[in-house]
Amino acid sequence: MATAADTTAENAAPTHQLLFYTLVVVAFLAASGVPTPLYPLYQASWHFSTPMLTLAFAIYMFALLLALLMTGRLSEYLGRRPVILLGLAIEVVAMLGFLVAQDLGVLLLARALQGLATGIATSALGAALIDTDHRRGPILASVAPLVGMGLGALCSGFLVDLAPYPMRLGFLLMTGIFVWQLIGLRGTQESVSPRPGALASLKPTARIPVSVRPTFLRVIPACIASWSLGGFSLSLGPVLARQVSGIDNAMIGGLLVCLLAVMGALGVWCLQRQNTRWILMLSGILLPLGMAIVLWGVARHDILILLAGITVAGPGFGAGFMGAMRAIMSLAPQGERSSLMAVLYVASYLSASLPALMAGIAMQRFGLASTVYGYGTYVIVLSLSALVGVLSQRQATK
Template identity: 45%
Template sequence: MQESSRSLWIYALSVATFFGASSAPTPLYRLYQEAWGFTPATLTIVFGTYAFSLLVALLMTGSLSDYLGRKPVILGGIALEIVSMFVFAQAHNVQVLIIARGLQGVATGAATSALGAAILDASRDRGALINTLAPLFGMGLGALGAGMLVAHAPWPMTLIYVVLIALLLAEGGLTLSLRETVAPIPGALAALVPRVHVPRSARGAMLRVAPVNIAVWALGGFYLSLGPNLARIVTSSNDVTVGGWVVFALTTSGLAAVVVLRGLATLRLLTVGAIALVAGLLITLWAVHAGSAMIFFIGTIIAGTGFGSAFQGAVRSVLPLAAAHERAGLMAAFYVLSYLAFSVPAIVAGTLAHSIGLRPTTNLYGVALAFLSVLTLLASTLSKESGRNVEQSCKAR
């Protein structure tokens, strides 16, 4: 195997592991709630701690690998992620759980932009696709795998973290064997000053895809925090694996959409994603009111199709526009937007669910995300019309 292909798959596996670790606690939340007696609002604070610490790490270390090289930043992230897994495994109250989530957020934030940039270094052609597939694959497998281990294996609140530690150690060893793709340059300390940098060449695209990217990540945040509780209400089941299956349905359908629809033009991919997201959300809301588990999963799968398509369209619209020395910084900016959408709406939803109930909160959440998706459809229509006008103008000349 060529060095670039080997690097591509090792870094892709690492991204999947980080995102798998981020969703692994989801099926365990019910066990934590039963053991320590905290509310859905506290649950979303636990979830939000991860996302906000990740944001801080992205702001401070997002472009660090452009100065130090990819490998030192990735290895540092892996080391801190292993520490967070140890803390998860030893957690005995919600305060320790919050500390574990905070450490995990810092580790993921430090490693994510470096890994994404390293994937683009390894393959500019396949990099955007891999950067779309790996997080979806990881999140789905992490949630489902954790649910299965909780239900069918010993040490339900510990074993998944032991498995993840083993994977991370292996990936750290493989990363050490890879060739560095970025020569260190001065300026690393200055790069730690929190900032978001979107290269001028990518700003217009970033603005156009912002509404649907926010909708996609807000949907993911809701499913990873309150999705299992909603699924248990709709399915009337106390099976701990239900939460894992819901997240798996969302992310796997997204993964399938990425693979099947990857040949579409970027603008059309965004349009298809936005339409599927709206349709899936409306069907899911219908299922919540009807109390139908089958319709709920169908809606989730359709929404997941929109999730994958729109996310791929957003990634393809933005990330290839940066030069090599701007990639990590742009990845950081893209993920700052994504994780703000991932965390803030979920925390608001958790607070609302505590005061007005989960079903009304789901209605408000779904309508808001559908509105954002419609904005993207309007933006896509305007982009097409603008493109036609420019083309006609050029022909007239």
């Protein structure tokens, strides 16, 4: 007969594993945000153009996408733990690359390795969270990336302004965290039995099951709008914050990114018990409203108005991603959860990288303010189109 202590231990194990996987997701996304406040320092030290600055952001996204397309189904064959282990090991190498970088070439290489590592681990981690807890897993899979992105950018900005070795210290700390997680991975339990077909699964694919496609097409605009705003804040947000505020301080750029991410995570947490349709509707209202306030702040050269707009847009940013994930992943057939998660992340990261890269190029010709107005209008129109799509399908998304 099982004792009370045995029952407590059985309940504690999944909770411990859920927390561990959540912290790994937070760490990966925090590491992706660490370079954001450093871009102006890199640009000043190594004298490269703004399009090259956005390339440093975009190359991370492109490497991540390639990894997702090739390895998105790998954990269904090898198991979650081996794939997460591989991602963590490559991430440590990427952190060491940032530590020794002395020019743009090494920075781009380290950024590409970081994208590769994150892409390998992302879908496996998302699936592992859902495997561990079907109720809390999807919520944490939505919240953890936002929290990580915000913490990485804010803490990096803090270190740049107040700590020694600003271009090295953040990466040194992240190296220690990833090494600890490599060791801690041994204490987790595998949720997938290995099976043949791992090599065949590496063929790039972006398959969406037929049963999921109508819902996917209906809700994905909300996800695209959300991550377009996220990509802009990560790549050009620090430059915009400095120009609008007139403050030459790395923390102001980190604050902008952190505010968007934290408000997004708060929105996800507060809305987790609402139905999916309501979540997507709220995203379609808050995100364009917040973006309009941001553009007003840019026009007025008022950093407080700009940050207020980010505060309003943040919950819409988080809600758009969570609503799309919930609507799509709830329909995932057994055995295709990891690959469908990969498709969702591919759409998300493409939405973050391509518009941001085009914005960096546009800045060279039209200037920062005009580029921001154009980008903001794009996000607003896309968000409103997603809202119209949800409203036109009153009973389709519950």
